[in-house]
Amino acid sequence: MQFTKKDILDMDSLTADEINLILDTAEHMKEVSQRPIKKVPTLRGKTVVLFFYEPSTRTRVSFDIAAKRLSADCHSISAGTSSIVKGETLVDTAKNLEAMNPDVIIIRHPSAGAPHMLAKKLKASVINAGDGMHAHPTQSLLDLMTVRERKGRIKGQRVAIIGDISHSRVARSNCIGFTKMGASVVLAGPPTMIPMAVETLGVSVTHNIDEAIYGADVIMVLRIQKERQKGFLFSTEREYSRVYGLTNERLKNAREDALIMHPGPINRGVEISSEVADGPYSIILEQVTNGVAVRMALLLLVAGGARNVDAD
Amino acid sequence: MLTLIRGGRVVDPGNLDGVRDILIEDDKIIKIIEIEEDEKSFASGRMGDPREARTEYRPDKIINAFGKIVTPGLIDMHVHLREPGFEYKETIETGCRAAVYGGFTTICCMPNTNPVNDDRQVANYIISQSLRAGMARVLPVGAISKGLRGESLCEYGELKDAGVVAVSEDGLPVMDSLLMRRALEYAKGFGLLVISHCEDLSLAANGVMNEGEVATRLGLAGIPGAVESIMVTRDIALCELTGVPVHIAHVSTIESVNAIRDAKQRGVPVTAETAPHYFSLTEEAVLEYDTHAKMNPPLRSEQDREAIQEGLADGTIDVIATDHAPHSDIEKEVEFDRAANGIIGLETSVSLGLKLVEHGILTLPDLVEKMSTNPSHILGIENGVLSGAQADITVIDLDRAYTVNADNFQSKGRNTPFNGWEMKGKAVLTMVGGKVVFEDM
Ligand SMILES: [Zn+2]
Numbered sequence: 187m188q189f190t191k192k193d194i195l196d197m198d199s200l201t202a203d204e205i206n207l208i209l210d211t212a213e214h215m216k217e218v219s220q221r222p223i224k225k226v227p228t229l230r231g232k233t234v235v236l237f238f239y240e241p242s243t244r245t246r247v248s249f250d251i252a253a254k255r256l257s258a259d260c261h262s263i264s265a266g267t268s269s270i271v272k273g274e275t276l277v278d279t280a281k282n283l284e285a286m287n288p289d290v291i292i293i294r295h296p297s298a299g300a301p302h303m304l305a306k307k308l309k310a311s312v313i314n315a316g317d318g319m320h321a322h323p324t325q326s327l328l329d330l331m332t333v334r335e336r337k338g339r340i341k342g343q344r345v346a347i348i349g350d351i352s353h354s355r356v357a358r359s360n361c362i363g364f365t366k367m368g369a370s371v372v373l374a375g376p377p378t379m380i381p382m383a384v385e386t387l388g389v390s391v392t393h394n395i396d397e398a399i400y401g402a403d404v405i406m407v408l409r410i411q412k413e414r415q416k417g418f419l420f421s422t423e424r425e426y427s428r429v430y431g432l433t434n435e436r437l438k439n440a441r442e443d444a445l446i447m448h449p450g451p452i453n454r455g456v457e458i459s460s461e462v463a464d465g466p467y468s469i470i471l472e473q474v475t476n477g478v479a480v481r482m483a484l485l486l487l488v489a490g491g492a493r494n495v496d497a498d
Numbered sequence: 499m500l501t502l503i504r505g506g507r508v509v510d511p512g513n514l515d516g517v518r519d520i521l522i523e524d525d526k527i528i529k530i531i532e533i534e535e536d537e538k539s540f541a542s543g544r545m546g547d548p549r550e551a552r553t554e555y556r557p558d559k560i561i562n563a564f565g566k567i568v569t570p571g572l573i574d575m576h577v578h579l580r581e582p583g584f585e586y587k588e589t590i591e592t593g594c595r596a597a598v599y600g601g602f603t604t605i606c607c608m609p610n611t612n613p614v615n616d617d618r619q620v621a622n623y624i625i626s627q628s629l630r631a632g633m634a635r636v637l638p639v640g641a642i643s644k645g646l647r648g649e650s651l652c653e654y655g656e657l658k659d660a661g662v663v664a665v666s667e668d669g670l671p672v673m674d675s676l677l678m679r680r681a682l683e684y685a686k687g688f689g690l691l692v693i694s695h696c697e698d699l700s701l702a703a704n705g706v707m708n709e710g711e712v713a714t715r716l717g718l719a720g721i722p723g724a725v726e727s728i729m730v731t732r733d734i735a736l737c738e739l740t741g742v743p744v745h746i747a748h749v750s751t752i753e754s755v756n757a758i759r760d761a762k763q764r765g766v767p768v769t770a771e772t773a774p775h776y777f778s779l780t781e782e783a784v785l786e787y788d789t790h791a792k793m794n795p796p797l798r799s800e801q802d803r804e805a806i807q808e809g810l811a812d813g814t815i816d817v818i819a820t821d822h823a824p825h826s827d828i829e830k831e832v833e834f835d836r837a838a839n840g841i842i843g844l845e846t847s848v849s850l851g852l853k854l855v856e857h858g859i860l861t862l863p864d865l866v867e868k869m870s871t872n873p874s875h876i877l878g879i880e881n882g883v884l885s886g887a888q889a890d891i892t893v894i895d896l897d898r899a900y901t902v903n904a905d906n907f908q909s910k911g912r913n914t915p916f917n918g919w920e921m922k923g924k925a926v927l928t929m930v931g932g933k934v935v936f937e938d939m
Contacts, residue, residue, distance in 0.1 A: 275828075297835045358717055
């Protein structure tokens, strides 16, 4: 199968076949990352620009490593170092970038839809590294990869996502990604953090964390941000962790082979206890490893180097 | 100067509906003339040239309106003309030209300009600029509070003397219920209408589109319908408390329609308007993050859209007004959550209204009532096809089919979600004070 998408914008716009192709390619890339010399010349001469309007260390570094392992030239621009702060519009900034002929623009932006807007205007491929509360497709793909690797398949898995669903682009992308690949998704969290009509994404909702955990193959915990107290979304971290936090005690209801995931960075003692985060079920660090592989795969597929990968 | 409008079907709800000739001398209608049975067949072209008839009046100009609809001048009681202060978006001249191209003879402009229309100088300026443009009549709406700051009342007496017909904070709600109460009472003393933009700002929080399925999918912060209906309900309560009429701007939700319907049944003197986009579009238009589908209040659900249509049909909603809100690319070619609210509407309103007629939701006289008769009654201004009245007249061709092309708009704004829409029916002639200011017969 040939990958024909110019851009990776969200999980809605990827088909199940395309997702499988990305995951297969990512497995191959993971093997590259385990070699003593972790570099292939596949994207030599290609230019990748990392365009981060929001602070992010992990995702930016993950993309940067991915691009470099493929021998692409990678440039990073973040808010504060570019003209972002000088009041230039997103479209103008992007057009200026495009005038330098990059092959791929990777964008993280606080406004939902910003990558869509760029993709419409630019000839370069656009990869969404997180836009507002909308989508984080590379995170969803690495989560899918991690589950497939551990469980053998995604279809039929029961995935519980716990936390602030409303403000989470990871949750949105995973609702769409996991259901598209045949898993069932149950969301849990305080009613203040469950968005209106979220069932239309094909998921179910409970406000009882034990109910969500019971029988789950995968338990995904989302970061709770203290500033959400201002919007009256929860009372205190203390109460949140008591009612919704994932602890060993709660995990007694879970399946023995349940996997614990977290998109990071984690708040130890709030949404997840240290003993769970560091415990035997946790595959949080594998997610990070697979993040590099998935991002290499995406760069390869959109920058058109797919045909050469097996040559070396 | 004598002008004769020949053979159109005159639709002036509450006054007449029939084929008439209208004789106009200078700026006044002087005679409404019954048309002979045999002459009506001119409409089908079976008998000679209709322009040859009525020679007994020796008109200087004859407008052939056979087969067309002739209405009292259309009134848009909710537009933003942007001048003074934001002339790059629209000027009074371009806005007035857009109005007459859309069939409007009279428009009411909201006070959120810079400076705000909260004193005589600004009101005078707006009126003098509109007279200079020489197209539509412009009736300014003054601010409720000085500088739209919600702190102190404007001098309504001075505003009234300068030609202001109503007061509103439009763009912003009056969050302070005491101020709203006093504004109603104080305005009554000057015969000024109070127009309320209903929005509970604290509940709206940082929302940018209707709360619901589409917002959830797009990851955009939602604005629930209750943001509007809470304030509609409050204003109805204040209307009952004071006995002073209140006019609710741009109704968009089912809950607001229900609240207004109930209030009217109790005899509360509340009136309401909606905009064409609320009966033509839903939140689905925002998919793809189209900033031309971003306005305040936001496009709502299909259920809301149907309720708006029902409210129009049963008389709960009295008026169709466009909330014409021109913006430039600077405000619209940006990320959705940073884009300005509002779309232009003057040049598409009649055609969108006629779709309601085509779909059997309104009759043609109903539509004229919503776009002319009712606004004139609510504003307390003269309008109508009557002998002795000022000659403000719109001629509509129900059969004219065209495709909307925003590049051809007279408005400076291009921010419309209706670009490319297929329309049937439009205004083809607009006459203000006996003068033809737009003609596309
Ligand atoms: Zn308004």
